[in-house]
Amino acid sequence: MKIIYTIAVILIAHLSFGQISDSNDIKKEFTNIELALKDPDKVFRLNLSDQTLKLDGINWSKFINLEYLSLKNDHLKELPKEITLLSKLKILELSGNDFSVLPEDFWKLRSLEELFLNDEKNLNLEANIKIMSKMPSLRILHLENDNLKSVPNTIGSLKNLEFLYLNNNQFNEIPKEIKQLEHLQFLDMRDNKIIILNRSEENLNFGFRIKL
CATH class of the missing domain: 1.20.5 (Single alpha-helices involved in coiled-coils or other helix-helix interfaces)
Structure with a gap:
């Protein structure tokens, strides 16, 4: 026994x-694209932040299990259209780049749940909302420190958005357009120019939690 x-x-x-x-x-x-490409089916997280990269010619379709990708602070003038082949991608970090509009086929990232577009001084928000509105799984959107003073009325087309981060911008008030987001649960408006005399979130009457 x-x-x-x-x-x-x-x-x-x-x-x-x-x-x-x-x-x-x-x-x-993984933080090195060459090493990641040697065994791409084992790559679930790929962090290529703060690098000078030539992304043309990369066969992104090899990363069949990739769930997280960061291209933060890579000063990209445009994004490679081929990243739309990442069928399992859930989180994409694109902060600190120089492009203004996402690729037209960006909506093909149908599994994408969270998108970071912080520190984007050239961002054409209205054009990007039109593209993002076609993404069925997008729940969390970061637009922090983008020098925004307003949001377009079309933001209501982001039907499934639950968390929106607008902190560190130039808002003087909470945008009324945000009320169109029927599924929004949380809005971050910290470090804007908003003056609230009564800081009770219940009295803001927006129907979701707001952080000021």
């Missing part, structure tokens, strides 16, 4: 270690 028990313990320990090892492999974040 002791022998059987010992074998069982060893087997369980081996299986548990294998699961932990697999989990760590999944969570590993």
